[in-house]
Amino acid sequence: MTADRGTEAAFVLVPEAHTGDWVWEQVAAVLRRAGARVFCAASAGAGSAPTADLETHIAEVIRQVEEAGERVVLVGHGYGLLPALGAADRRRDRVVRVVHLDAAGLPEDGDSALDVLPALPRPAGGRAEVPPPAREEWHRLGSTDGLTPAALDQLAARALPQPAATLTQPLRLSESAARIPRTGVLCPAGGSTIDRLRWTASLGDPRLSLLTAPGNTFLEVPTGHWPMLSEPDLLAKALRQAAAGEGESLALPPDQVPAHLRPFVLDVPDRPRERRERVDLYPPDGHEPRPAVVFVHGGPLPSGIRPTPRDWPTFTGYAALAARLGAVGVTLDHRLHTPADLPRAADDVSAAVDLVRAHPRVDGDRVALWFFSGGGPLSAPWLSAPPPWLRCLALNYPLLEPIPGHGTDGDRFRPVAAVRGAVDLPVVLTRVGLEDPMLDATVERFLGAAGECGAEVEVIAAPHCRHGFETLDPTSEARAVVREAMERVLGKLDA
Missing domain, CATH: 3.40.50.1820 (Alpha/Beta hydrolase fold, catalytic domain)
Known part of the structure; x- marks a missing residue:
């Protein structure tokens, strides 16, 4: 596949756990001023029953993909990567690229969010919902570097309970999911850098081969886990670059020793x-x-x-x-x-x-x-x-x-x-x-x-x-x- 002709593709933005479509407002505004069409998927907790599961959230993302048109770049932030991947796999004819936005792990078929994202809080005592973090606990989901006190206040004030089944239900992916082009947008303040990921990919684990596959690229936004709030202009730029297939490859030259x-x-x-x-x-x-x-x-x-x-x-x-x-x-x-x-x-x-x-x-x-x-x-x-x-x-x-x-x-x-x-x-x-x-x-x-x-x-x-x-x-x-x-x-x- 050639570059994604990213200026023609619409963006569908999928939020982190406990947040919602509102978290994308600043980034969406920047992208729209640049001429992009942008759709923001709701949180799994927004208007859903506490018994909503991962499939419920995937269905919401699919709805946004179908509304967005024939060429879509799906962006999953943290937990949001799982419903983004599920939707991309089932609408492979529309999704031209999936962006992993500061999302740890590489979810595979059968993985739940809790399997790949250790920072997510665990459901307690069989409860149907996981309460959102208190203001002083948001760092547990990821680095709060770059957030102003006002932005942190906003996260705490607008946070939603997360249906427990969205975190525990296994993600189902077909074999063709691995062929969807990917771009990782990394946030170094949380410990993710291109150099570190390139080193990890060089270790020889066959499960990491997806990282070095042709067409998969990586970019950095110098901030913490919440770039849509701390660096919306830089994130919008990175998303446009991702949509165009830009970024660094993690593959080492054939003659280079790790x-x-x-x-x-x-x-x-x-x-x-x-x-x-x-x-x-x-x-x-x-x-x-x-x-x-x-x-x-x-x-x-x-x-x-x-x-x-x-x-x-x-x-x-x-x-x-x-x-x-x-x-x-x-x-x-x-x-x-x-x-x-x-x-x-x-x-x-x-x-x-x-x-x-x-x-x-x-x-x-x-x-x-x-x-x-x-x-x-x-x-x-x-x-x-x-x-x-x-x-x-x-x-x-x-x-x-x-x-x-x-x-x-x-x-x-x-x-x-x-x-x-x-x-x-x-x-x-x-x-x-x-x-x-x-x-x-x-x-x-x-x-x-x-x-x-x-x-x-x-x-x-x-x-x-x-x-x-x-x-x-x-x-x-x-x-x-x-x-x-x-x-x-x-x-x-x-x-």
């Missing part, structure tokens, strides 16, 4: 390893028990990726380096596939630590835990109540607060709050200068909290390095940073 599979920044000779369950141990030379460094990868990562993280060059490189320097290097695979999996992944890390400490080659009283990237929240339980054998906790370019809208409220996995318990635990933090601003802001808050409580945090600055620099930046600075971080961590183990 970033996470490029060589480790240091030339570390391979070492023998011992594989036990989800854990690999790289013992040093000799036979006496030695301290151990456990490297905890980031996430969330799709469950089907191959190779798994314990075989990625970053982690095999760090583990082999630790072993060459006299410690037992440890890599592991944990099951952080969605934000809701944090408790299970934390259990995986604890089980790996127990296995390692019981190993005859390990001095169980001298262990360091080293967390990377999106694995940062898994450090919180260790920070809040460090056991005596934990001699050091290290963090590389970490996420240190849950991302808004990812369904991870509370302090259990919030290192910014947990650091209060780590006053006597040495922490080594590698901070990259070319970091995603959203991630770096969590590091800044962590350092502020550590300073307030007197926790010991040693920061290794890497001003010219990127997130994942161990395979992305083969520079003298990156090599020096890896060596310094390892020296500091091993120094804590030998203290």
Whole structure:
């Protein structure tokens, strides 16, 4: 299919949960001034019985599609993506493109909204409706970055209960749904960027192949989850670009090695390893028990990726380096596939630590835990109540607060709050200068909290390095940073 001749297509805009057609007023006005025809689907809660389900909402969107004409671009915001996809699949002759507006996950046949959108509130006690968030809770659906107090007041005042069955009823899609052209409009303040999504698509999970299919494109609007309220002009521009098939592809060139599979920044000779369950141990030379460094990868990562993280060059490189320097290097695979999996992944890390400490080659009283990237929240339980054998906790370019809208409220996995318990635990933090601003802001808050409580945090600055620099930046600075971080961590183990 050629470009969508977007100026000739009408827009049908489908709102997020608890909102309604009113949320699109500013964007619709901008689009109409540019000559577009715009139709706004009502919320599933507007004028519907509490027993309305996802099919009820799909029928409302189909009605708007049929009114809009023969060429339609369907825009689904958050939860609204599910009824948009359902309608597009059943009116394939009219819908020329579906726009995923800051919508996490890729709904497939049989998925419910709650399966793919962990931020949505769960129906309680068999109730037919889910009440809308209170004013101070809207961040749980997604980042409120960019919203004025007046806009937040409007969200709270005009919010509607959401029929529970719209969130629990499975979406039904035919096989042809995957062939509908898509454009993702991402909102970086909520953690979604083109670079991050491109990296995710490069991981090798066949379920993500749709992201890189020809004709599918991606754009960014620099704001939070509510661009129709915070940046209506920029969103309108992005929607017109999407309708025309513009945007970036996520597909890597055929000859380009994915970033996470490029060589480790240091030339570390391979070492023998011992594989036990989800854990690999790289013992040093000799036979006496030695301290151990456990490297905890980031996430969330799709469950089907191959190779798994314990075989990625970053982690095999760090583990082999630790072993060459006299410690037992440890890599592991944990099951952080969605934000809701944090408790299970934390259990995986604890089980790996127990296995390692019981190993005859390990001095169980001298262990360091080293967390990377999106694995940062898994450090919180260790920070809040460090056991005596934990001699050091290290963090590389970490996420240190849950991302808004990812369904991870509370302090259990919030290192910014947990650091209060780590006053006597040495922490080594590698901070990259070319970091995603959203991630770096969590590091800044962590350092502020550590300073307030007197926790010991040693920061290794890497001003010219990127997130994942161990395979992305083969520079003298990156090599020096890896060596310094390892020296500091091993120094804590030998203290």
